[in-house]
Amino acid sequence: xxxxxxxxxxxxxxxxxxxxxxxxxxxxxxxxxxxxxxxxxxxxxxxxxxxxxxxxxxxxxxxxxxxxxxxxxxxxxxxxxxxxxxxxxxxxx
Numbered sequence: 001x002x003x004x005x006x007x008x009x010x011x012x013x014x015x016x017x018x019x020x021x022x023x024x025x026x027x028x029x030x031x032x033x034x035x036x037x038x039x040x041x042x043x044x045x046x047x048x049x050x051x052x053x054x055x056x057x058x059x060x061x062x063x064x065x066x067x068x069x070x071x072x073x074x075x076x077x078x079x080x081x082x083x084x085x086x087x088x089x090x091x092x093x
Contacts (some may be wrong), residue, residue, distance in 0.1 A: 041047055045054075073092075 044050060
């Protein structure tokens, strides 16, 4: 015969093991699903992340194009006009 304290200890240990096993299995399943989802969405062009990256790339390209244009016009002696236009554009943003 076992005491009530021992029975409670055994029940707690068995319950803890079952809950831990279930939690670990569920966590692993969720991580696998999340990995699958991220892999599937990675190359989609219409996600919020993809749109944000595209906007940033377009902004950088536009700034680089303006810088090349500015350098080109300044080499032909129109630096003051181009610089003033560039300054006005920068203050409008």
